[in-house]
Amino acid sequence: MTPWIALAAALALPHHEEISPGVHAAGYADKHRDANSGWIATADGTLLIDLPRGIPVPEYLALVEKSTGKRARKLILTQPESADQAMLAELKMRGVERTTTAGGVQYLPFPGGAAVFHSRSKTLFGGPFVVHGPRKGLAKADTASLAATLRKLEELAPAHVVPGFGTWGGLPVLTRHRKFVEELRRQVSYFVCQDKPHADLLKEIAMPAEYQAWMPYDNPQPDEIEHVYRELTVPSAPFSGRAPSPGDGKTHALVLIGDLPHEPGHLEEGLRPVFEATGVEAHFTVDIRALNAENLAKVQLLVILRDGLMRPNITWMTPAQERAIVEFVEGGKAFLNLHNSMGLYPAGGPYLNLVGGRYIGHGPLERFRVEVVDPNHPVTRGVKDFFAADEQHTPPYDEKKVHLLLRNRSDDGKAVAAAGWAYEPGKGRLCHLANGHTRDALHHPMNQLLMRNAVNWCLRRE
Structure with a gap:
């Protein structure tokens, strides 16, 4: 490499x-969207991860070769863009081939792009999914899919995380971004489940500082908040605009959660493991119109964990x-009715008559004992x-209609x-x-087991 190229x-x-x-x-700089790229020395040459920005290809390849002592031979792109075709053509002309395989490297495709994980160094190149700083x-984005x-x-437990955009670091980079996305969805979900006026949306959303990195520049922008609102309300909800296909071979659940006393974030967090363990595709929604x-x-x-009242x-x-x-x-379908889902619904109506009890x-919120009445039932x-x-x-319940499984007892x-x-209605x-x-x-292990058993029993899997 000549001195002028090195400089x-x-x-x-x-x-x-x-x-x-x-x-x-x-x-790279803000004018290049604070993007990142990288490279890894492998046995048969250097593997490029994503493309350089603001530097000509010859100079970039020269720097890469100087840093590893090996010529660049392959390239993995985490998110191809049409504007990159000229650079890709030049790289190919200079002997760099696109690939999704390389020794010691995992190519991890997801909806919307890919990530790359280098096993030996436990380095994750997060591609379009990971941002640390700029929004x-x-x-x-499909924010549910992104989360x-x-x-x-995160399950890879990377020691090093190179985000697609923003500063790199360790696992906290990845965790912070995930929490940012989930917190934004949680706040908008809580707003929606209370049926508040849309005009109040932007002033209701405030991201905690702990989820920010380049504050205040990484605060969610109005178009991002509005986008999440559209995702969480009909017609996008409850299937994110992609309704289940009758022949997809999966079991699907519509899961309605959240009200004023029960914010939906921790409800989804507690229910998600149940559906993952039972192999049910859960479509969470906070919009009652869904x-x-x-x-x-x-x-x-159908799963409901919310009451029947829109305050006041x-x-x-x-x-x-x-x-x-x-x-x-x-x-012939299944209904798991949880916690307050008998509360404040139309008195004497078909819904409460179906459930078999009333609130x-x-x-007070305190510790009490839950006792198994029938240990032989599948639930x-x-x-x-x-x-x-x-x-x-x-709750009073219809003893002639339903089969009692559990009772609770105060201290x-x-x-x-x-x-x-x-019970089995119809x-x-x-x-x-x-x-x-x-x-x-x-999250109590016994309650998690109860919910898993209940899902399987309701779906006639026992």
Whole structure:
């Protein structure tokens, strides 16, 4: 490499670091969207990860070769762009071939792009999915899919993370971005489930500083907030605009969660492991309008964890929604009714008649005992008596209709009430489980087992 090429390369690539032996990262300026690229020395040459910005290809290749002692032979792109065709053609002319395979490197495709993981150094090149600092592209992202992808990438436990955009670092870079996306979705979800006026949306969203890196420049922008709102409301909700295909071989659930006393973020967090363990594709929604006959026809399981009141005094469930749920279950489908999902619904209506009980209140949030009444039922199989920190609901229930599975008991023994039941209305199956207000209750191992068992029983898998 001639001295002038070396000097030009150093000037054009000021943000370059060998983050692990043989593994390099390079960063670019704001005019290049704060993008990153990198390269890895392999046995048969140097592998490029993504493209350089603002530096001619010859100078870039010269710097790469100088840093590793090996010529660049292959390139992995995490997100091809049409504007990059000329650079790709030049790289090919200079002997660099695009690939998705290389020794010691995992190419990880996800919806919307790919990531690259170097096993030896535990380095993750996060591609378009990972941003540490500037907000890039969130207004065009499928944020539910993005959050799921980030959770999968975290499972790799990388020691080094090179984001597609922004500064690199360790695992906290990845975790922070995932929490940022989830927190934005949580806040907008909480707004939607309370049916607040859309005009108030932007002033309701405030990102905690702990989820920011280049504050305040990485605050969510209005178009990003509006985009998430559209994702979480009909017509996009509950299937993100991609309704299940009847022949896809999967079991789908419509999961309606969240109200004023029950913010939806921790509810989804507590329910997600249940669906993952049972192999059910859960379509979470916070928009009550998504609960209708058309959407129910696309799923096999309905799960509700929210009450029937829009504060201060509107009972939201319509007669059409009540009929749709009854016909769904009695027609042969499954319904898991959780915690407060009997509370404040139309009194004496078809919905509460279907569920088989009604809400009359609860005691203080405290620890109480949950006792198994029928240990031989598939829903309670393997479940032992446990205590939960929760609201102790005390619902009257139809003893002639439903089969009691659980009861709860206060410390002083004065409050003893039904805590779960099951029965088969028409051709379908229904299970009610009373616990689920707090993180403690949702994540309790016995409650997780109860919910997994209930899903399987309702779907006739036992």
